[in-house]
Amino acid sequence: MDAKDARGLTALERAVTQGDISSVLALIHAGVDVNAKGSSGRPVLLWAALQGRLEIVRALARAGADVNVKDQQGWTPLTQAFSAGHFDVVQALIEAGAEADRDQLRKDVNKTDWHGRTALWGRSDLSSLRGLVQLGADVNARDKSGRTVLTGEAEGGNLDKVRVLVELGADVNVRDTRGWTPLLLASRMGHAAVVQALIEAGADADSAGPSGWNALMQASYFKRLETVRVLIPATKVNYRTDDGITALMLARWACDLQIVEALSGAGAVIGAEEWMRAPRLEDFPVDRVYKGVPALVDLHSNPKAFSYRTRLRAGARNGPDFAGHYTAVSWGCGSNCQSTVIVDALTGRVYDGIVTDRGTDFQLNSKLIIADPATALPGFAYEDSTTDHLPIRYYVWDADKPKLIYEEACSVIAKNQKCGCENLKESMGRPVLK
Secondary structure: OOOEOOOOOEHHHHHHHOOOHHHHHHHHHOOOOOOOEOOOOOEHHHHHHHHOOHHHHHHHHHOOOOOOOOOOOOOOHHHHHHHOOOHHHHHHHHHOOOOOOHHHHHHHHOOOOOOOOOOOOOOOOHHHHHHHHHOOOOOOOOOOOOOOHHHHHHHHOOHHHHHHHHHOOOOOOOOOOOOOOHHHHHHHHOOHHHHHHHHHOOOOOOOOOOOOOOHHHHHHHOOOHHHHHHHHHHOOOOOOOOOOOOHHHHHHHOOOHHHHHHHHHOOOOEOHHHHHOOOOHHHOEOOOOOOOOOOOOOOOOOOOOOOOHHHHHHHHOOOOOEOOOEEEEEEEOOOOOEEEEEEEOOOOOEEEEEEEOOOEEOOOOEOEEEEOOOOOOOOOOOOOEOOOOOOEEEEEEEOOEEEEEEEEEEEEEOOEEEEEOOOOOHHHHHHHEO
16 A cells, blocks of 8 residues: 555545545555555645545545644645635644644635735635635625625626535625625626525515615616516516606617517506607716826727827817716718717726717717717717608716617707607507506
8 A cells, every 4th residue: 555656646646636535435445554654755634635636635634644744844734725725624623633823714715916815816616715715714704896706606606606605605796896796796697596596595686786676677787687587576566766767768778679578578558658769868867977187198099099099189188078087089981971989087097989970969978879869969960851860879988988779760850850769669659658
């Protein structure tokens, strides 16, 4: 059993290195010396702890391995496991009698990086999550943005981690500094199974987020059909923001027939005028407005930036006028053509915007940008023509790009556009109207 192979490894060393728990147990049963030093001059328990071999560590400890043994540099199995981030192994060693300063361990596992995040963030294995909390890690610790580990895992759709964090005591209704909860973020991203798990754990489905939207509105706006179906039994389908917006209105704007049917089938109703009205700038408010000095334009951030550097610099100097901290800079690009790009006043980065026939409408305190609005902007005129079908497009600025949420097929009448959502059947207007 103590014979070495060509690499100088004993059978026990080889089994530990390969993570072969069956061979380790067989060798222990055969009477192998679990405290014998290996080829590196260190007992195998140190190597098993460093590699994070949880079951092997437990087996060696049960067989009498010295859990407090030190190598020539003073490393113990516990300090090796801790340094490598194997916190489940650390907990197992403590349970097996390893000497540890519990107060110091609690401080160590709650140390934060420059984001304000502890060792709980980014754990890839569930056993280490449990081990960290058992060692004293605060499962509800917040980073600099006010987020907890549960917030991030819910947004990322990591169902198993969400369940474990809930089991360990994570607050399912925690809010970050901008007002987002785990449920709101999971609903926005369309993680239906995570949404279901959070609701079952006590998440408040009627709780509103930064724009006054609840989880059902987030799911409806982002066209998350399965998530909408999960949320309907747990929330008020006719919930309204202070501005009067409902989930059904958002689904109608998105021309999403399936979500409209799901909501109306669950009792959602809106008025006839609301059913016909288009999105408004005030329907998409920003969380905050930047009032500082605008950053210099980053000409390397967009291929178009250098060619239009004079216009971009002149526009950016005026400060933000769109979506809180952006500046919309426009110029003509031919007959009935206007190009609009967006400059971030915080960073100077230049982002692609939209191209229109007759301009855009936007505001500093709104994330909505309206392309070719129904009322002609100064300098533009709509000609009366029953054959002119210029669509009004409604974009929301999301993740540094314009997201088209609604497009109305239009005709110009009396120099104003008259529009409607062609994707929804006319009959859909009847069952949802109150």
